[in-house]
Amino acid sequence: MLTTLRPTKKPSPFILYPLAFILSFLFSLAWVNAEETPKPQDWQINGIVSALDDGHEQVKGYALQQIGKYKLQDIKKTEDIAQKAANILKDEKIDASVRASAASALGNLGEAGAKYAPDILNFLKDQKEDAQVRASAAYALGNLGEAGAKYAPDILNFLKDEKVNADVRGNAASALENLKEAEAKYVPDILNFLKDQKEDAQVRASVAYALGKLGEAGAKYAPDLANILKDQKADVLVRASVAYALGKLGEAGAKYAPDLANILKDQKADVQVRASVAYALGKLGEAGAKYALDLANILKDQKADVLVRCEAARALGNLEQAAKYAPDILNFLKDQKVNTIVCDQATSALGNLGEDGAQYAPDILDFLKDQKVDAQVRASAAYEALTNLGQAGATKYAPDILNFLKDQKVDAQVRASAASGLGNLGKAGAQYAPDLANILKDQKEDAQVRASAASGLGNLGKVGAQYTPDLANILKDQKVDAQVRASAASALRNLEQAAKYAPDILNFLKDQKVDAQVRREAASVLGNLEQAAKYAPDILNFLKDQKVDASVRGDAAEALKSMRQLELAEVVVVLNYIYEPNQGKFGNEGKFEYWRFLTYFLGGGTEDVKTLLKWVGNPPALPDQIKYQECKQTLEIFRDAWQGSPGLERFQKDLADKIANVAQKVDWQIKDVNSLQTHQKNLQAAEYTTQADAMQKAINKIKGWQLLLNTRNTILFHIVFWLALIFAYPKFPQVQAIFFWNPWVRRILGVGYVGFLLTWVPFLRRKLFEPFKFSLLADAGLDNFQDKAYFPESLVKVPPSTPPRLTAPLARGGEGEGFLSPDMRPITQALPSINGQIVLIGDSGLGKSMFLRHLLKHSQRIVVFLPAQKCDNGVIEAIQKKLHGQAQDAQFLKNLIYSGAIDICIDGLNEITADTRAKITQFVEYYFRGNIIMTTQPLEWIPPSTAKIYYLQPLEQTQIHKFLISRQLRIPQNAQVQGADYEKACEKYLVEILKNQQPSEELAAVQRILSNPMDLTVVALMLSQGKQPDLFHLQEQQYKFIAAEYLQEWNQEFPLKKFAEAVYQMRLHDQQALPAEEFYQVLMSLEDAKYKMVVSRQWKDDKGEAQKQYYFRHDKIMDFFLVQKFLGNNTEAEARLIDHMGDPRFRGVYFLLATLLPLDEAKQLREKLIQYAADTKDHTVSDTFVQLLRTKM
Known part of the structure; x- marks a missing residue:
């Protein structure tokens, strides 16, 4: 996909020669990518590794291709990847192209791949194997460096195998170039192969090409190559390749520059050889520059073949000699007899004019205006020439260049290329930034020119960044041509300003009125933003829109690759494309296997994603033998995937079928009912009746489930009903009277357990006594009690059975008075709460009642305070007078007291009759587990045998x-x-x-x-x-x-x-x-x-x-x-x-x-x-x- 609007370069004339198969092969290999791929994240590598285990061969192939896009040092888990790639390579049932990709991947995995060099060699030698796989194996060996160098003889043997297609052997020859100096001892064998005229010429040409890239290892054999070049009996393809190789050998090849020049001037020599010689001279630097005049003469010679003249022009450019011969190059480009494609390639010579060529700027501009010259040629010339004009030329001829840009008579394509070229001038082009901005904003200007102006601004760095608002306005303006808006988006990305306008780019992407190709450019821009991850949900929503052109959606899906790992409920949007019946409309990757790979990749290859793809997305076969635990986990994954399925009809239908399928696989347990019911409700809501019925059958099969379900619902309803009553109880007298104050209603509707819970659950007890809180403590007078004024240091004499204190003995406080005896403690430490049965004895005024109020103030439990006089009819009766309703039930109170659920304070036993004290004593002894504290002044009586006696002491000095x-x-x-x-x-x-x-x-x-x-x-x-x-x-x-x-x-x-x-x-x-x-x-x-x-x-x-x-x-x-x-x-x-x-x-x-x-x-x-x-x-x-x-x- 184009990222800048500049003229498209046609293939070099060199690839028009029979040697072309070498170059075409190199640029078609899976692991070659013109654009550098970002460093992979862990989740991306995990996704690739998981895809390598998929049952579809092509999914593995896509995974292997993705590996080839990364640098070796950036790849983690190379051992796992290498092992999986080796297994794929060994599997003869797998498609040859996939196995070839596996071999190529192994060659790029460094040490991890080197372990499998013997296996790769076996494939190279096995004549039964597919030729393409063997060629890839050869290339992989070449990439393994030292590990593969020792297999150079085997590669040569493969090249000699006449049974193998010559094109394939030629491709395999490229492996030799990667050996470099690792195994230079095999170069003589390679050279002998090259000289052997019995071998296929095309394969020998490929070998010659490879020798040219061996560097010093091949340089010493330059004389042999030169002899082959001069041998007129040698095959033309071989000689042309040898000439190319000599041009690549640097100083070693420079010695033979005179020989190359002689062949160039020899009009009897083959056109292809002369063209290759011209190319080689252009690569030899100073040695080739000596023959610039000869190249120029060839360029001027109209009788010479156009291919030779084209390579001569390009050679002049490479030798930085083009400035001297700029008029001749221009004349060549004007020659209407010359093929347009050839002229287009020759324009590259103008790209090397430099500062010296600036004097020819007027001639170049005149050439660009010449309507007789093909527009494509002029466009290429404009881009090449202006891009390399230099500071001096850019400044001197600024007015002429601007007039040219504004000249409406000049073809728009040419002016657009010129604008792009100015943007590539760097600092020299900064002076044109205002003019490019004006062109961009000029609504009368041609859209192609405006788009190129936007592209030019995007390449001017800080100078171009000043026009970010103008670019943003263009992006937002829906009236502006879509091509211009797309270029503005790309320019913003180049200026690192696009993140601010991501929402606008997204809106542009969604605009169905915009041409699909332009929207694809917007998708690419969005996918390469640094903060693109947060726009993943918008891209996913965009992918769901079936009205959007398929190719645009395909590019949008590609943009997700560089954003972030998708959750399971998100990645199903990509998975849905597997079900698209017309896959071809998505472009080159238009196969359902690609969408499976992309699901693995974007989902991070998690266990959930792998499990999901075992069942949906056209798996090769469904799991047959599946155990209960796996079924359970699968349904959980299906449940999460279902959350993302609304709007994805094809995927949702397949998922619904698989949910029903899994539900019938095993016998489910009662604990699985909730999961099964969730799926049943989802299927029913989506109107998948058949599948929902299957889920219901699975639920009904569970033994005793229906009875248990009904019982559970009844119990839950009963509990919720009584809980509601408990919460309503304190505020609604009607609830108190009907449900709680009536023992028959409570016992029948409470089914026995309600009364039990009210007695033993602290929270429920507190709720039950909440309306009586005031009356229970009314006699204590807590509203007149100031806890801060309470004196907590009063001493109390504890019973002999009291556990010893853990702290050091407390000092009495007076000098020489020593420490407290073990049986004397501060009352707040001895009695921090009401626990058990206690009698506190002390003279009048010592603070017994005050201490009780202190306890009541801090107690978190249910407590009743009773003056002893009110217990003349009994303690239970005294409490009943403070309560009403169920809490007045004597038996209920007895249970509460016996269980220690309600604490009792009885104050002033000395103020009552002996009969009343006897009743209280009997009560305390009967409810020996209750928490009861009593106070009295000293008197003649028999305390409860179950109570502990504490004596409150007067204050010390x-x-x-x-x-x-x-x-x-x-x-x-x-x-x-x-x-x-x-x-x-x-x-x-x-x-x-x-x-x-x-x-x-x-x-x-x-x-x-x-x-x-x-x-x-x-x-x-x-x-x-x-x-x-x-x-x-x-x-x-x-x-x-x-x-x-x-x-x-x-x-x-x-x-x-x-x-x-x-x-x-x-x-x-x-x-x-x-x-x-x-x-x-x-x-x-x-x-x-x-x-x-x-x-x-x-x-x-x-x-x-x-x-x-x-x-x-x-x-x-x-x-x-x-x-x-x-x-x-x-x-x-x-x-x-x-x-x-x-x-x-x-x-x-x-x-x-x-x-x-x-x-x-x-x-x-x-x-x-x-x-x-x-x-x-x-x-x-x-x-x-x-x-x-x-x-x-």
């Missing part, structure tokens, strides 16, 4: 300071003392209150109060307000501050008695919420951030209305108001002192009485408590009371 400092997160934002001032206040207070000068008992009492986080929090609040805390009357002191502010704000006394009575009644009836409507003003004062004696909780009820309730922040605060009902000299107060001794709800009240009652009354109460303890064996109140009273005394 170093912890007291840390705790006070950490309370900054909880003090009011408007506190009087904050930041560094607050820390100084804390340190100052602790120094004063813990001074050693006070009595030891008083100091112990101070430390006991400060070690209680609840009391210490009150201290922190007072310090932040700039007040001095009274440790022994903290609650009373705080109340006095509140009462004073209450009086100031509401202008009335704080209703202590009335409020205390309400609190007392709340405690008697186990109520938690304070009466907000009756004591709203009181609660506002108690909730003040400075005191925080009361906290509030807000939520929305079922009607969506906002609700708010108030609670005491701690039981100690409640105890302060309760104790008011126990003070005073009245019968009611005295009765209460006796009535509530055994009531755990009033335990803290008695501890307050130890400090608030006058000493005598406190002693009397002490005696009563001791008596009560002696009678009931319950010392939980009396012992602590005695200790507190001792401090007071």
Whole structure:
């Protein structure tokens, strides 16, 4: 295919001689390619190797030809290729042309091919083998260099074999030229063969031609060649070849230049010999230049044969002597008696005029205008002459050349050639770039001239690149002649600017109005772009268009070779061309075998491609014995190939047949059903009913499949149905009521497994309890809990069976205080989560409830928080009150608890009756696998035998300071003392209150109060307000501050008695919420951030209305108001002192009485408590009371 618009050169006159068969053979060999092929990629080599295993002989032939297009150093896997080529060569059943290509390939594979030199030789000697194969074998031996040189005698024997066609032997003779100096010792034998007049003249001529290329190895035999040349009895063909050989031998042949000149001047000598002599003189450099005058005389001699005159003109050009004789050359070209083809070849002499010939530019231009001279001859002359005009001539005669280009009277073909020639001037032609651009843009100018102008710009490098926009505009302009647009595309490629305009080139390629040959040029341009790979999908879509000329599509397919490896679903577009009934319309490669090769090549020869081609694309035979695994893989490959089949009717029909064929080959397994169904659906959708039915039969043959399929579908539907219900469950009460809250519906429609999954699958449990999350944790008051303010360093005494800690013992923090004992650990380390059954025991205010809130805040599991008072009817019943629907099912809850699916927190066992504690204990022991944590103050009871006991410890002295400092997160934002001032206040207070000068008992009492986080929090609040805390009357002191502010704000006394009575009644009836409507003003004062004696909780009820309730922040605060009902000299107060001794709800009240009652009354109460303890064996109140009273005394 042409890549530049320049005149087509006709064959040299030399090939008109009988020696022509040599040259014609050389240029027809499969491995010779005029255009350099890019370095092959790995996928290309893999594709070639796979094609060599194809069952079609011609596919192998195409693969071998493709190998011949690459350089040896660029080819990988040469060993594999050589072995496959050798096997092809040995197979007598394979077509001779393919075997010849195999032999040629071996000759070009270097060391890998040299291993098979003996096999090649066997073919050379085997007279039964096809002559063409033997000739190729001979040539291959020649290409093997040293490895083949030792077989030169065998090549000579082949040449002597008169049974072999002379043309074939002549072709084989060319192998001798490749021996070079590798085996010079055989040259005498070759020379003897040449002298043997009994041998066929044509073969001897070929040998002479080969000797001319042996270099130094043949130079020493120049005298022998000269003798043959001078022997007038020798055959004309042999003498002509010898003359050619002498011209190729350089200095060795130069010695015989006088003899060559004599023969040239001898008019009696044969025309062919004289022409060859003229050619030889033109190749001898200075030695031949001495006879330039003789050549010129021959050129001028009209009586001389035109072939001789033509070779004389060309010789003058080769000797750089043409400038002197330019007028004579022009006169020769004007001679109308001379054959046009000969004149055309003689124009090459003008290509060597150089700077010296620039003076003849006017004569050349006049010649080009001469209408009597054949246009083709003038076109060739224009191209040759202007291309080599040189800088001086190009500058001096610029106006004349431009006027010539613009002269509309001059034949367009001639002007076009001139424009192309200017483009090849290089730097000398740069000055013509603007004029070439103007010609290109001139719409009135002839299309051929404009096309040549575009081509010329494309050859001017950086200068031409300045006109890239003009070339691009021409390419895009659909009104411009297609030939001009194609040349613009080629020029853009030469200027390395085409990538920017690839979409435009693609559109041009698709334009059906454009001539097919021109579009083929566009396809070639697109295929050679550096970034062409991304346009492969566009080319593939283009190939699918049956309306596009077949030759254009064929060239587009060729363009894919240099783009990228195609995926399986892409390469089927190329494979589809195998089914084209009229293959010849695709050009020289118009055979279905070529498309098979191209499929291998473009697909990278993958296993998928090889498997696909075993079944489709006219394979020689279909696989017969095929195993299950291979069938399975084949169907998978067919599935991928089917994705690219839409729009490829012929291929899709063949593929559909093969899918049905493979489906009937083996017995399929249940796991293959999805694959079979995919093919069945594809075939059905494409309306291949017969093939789809075959797939269905294969599916139905699988044992139990139908039943399994129905069962699977039913199970999947059932699972999806219940999953949908689970996701809809939290938001739709109707779903909750019908499907989950009704145990019969759940059990029947759930087929037994739904309830099981709800119990054991964490995700489903979370979904099931999602609507109740708020109610499960409502009593914990997490909305008022600040996790950052939680003090995690409180110590807990762990049970003896607890595993030892892995870390080093923790320091107590004070100087000289040593380390913690093994059974003492920070509570957050000892109890990081609720795991198993735990009882946490600690005095009031140590932070048991706060720790539970800390656990709840960080828990990722389902947890319910229960105040112990709400468990008076049982734990299950208490949980049920928080739930509804299925989750209220007692049996369901028991299963969840037993399996550890729901964690339970029970707070305040000390605040309930012994009967309620017994119920809780029984519950815990029964559900020993459940995760349950309980808190209580010290009391006389028997804990659950299955639970571990942890004792929460008071704060140590170093912890007291840390705790006070950490309370900054909880003090009011408007506190009087904050930041560094607050820390100084804390340190100052602790120094004063813990001074050693006070009595030891008083100091112990101070430390006991400060070690209680609840009391210490009150201290922190007072310090932040700039007040001095009274440790022994903290609650009373705080109340006095509140009462004073209450009086100031509401202008009335704080209703202590009335409020205390309400609190007392709340405690008697186990109520938690304070009466907000009756004591709203009181609660506002108690909730003040400075005191925080009361906290509030807000939520929305079922009607969506906002609700708010108030609670005491701690039981100690409640105890302060309760104790008011126990003070005073009245019968009611005295009765209460006796009535509530055994009531755990009033335990803290008695501890307050130890400090608030006058000493005598406190002693009397002490005696009563001791008596009560002696009678009931319950010392939980009396012992602590005695200790507190001792401090007071």
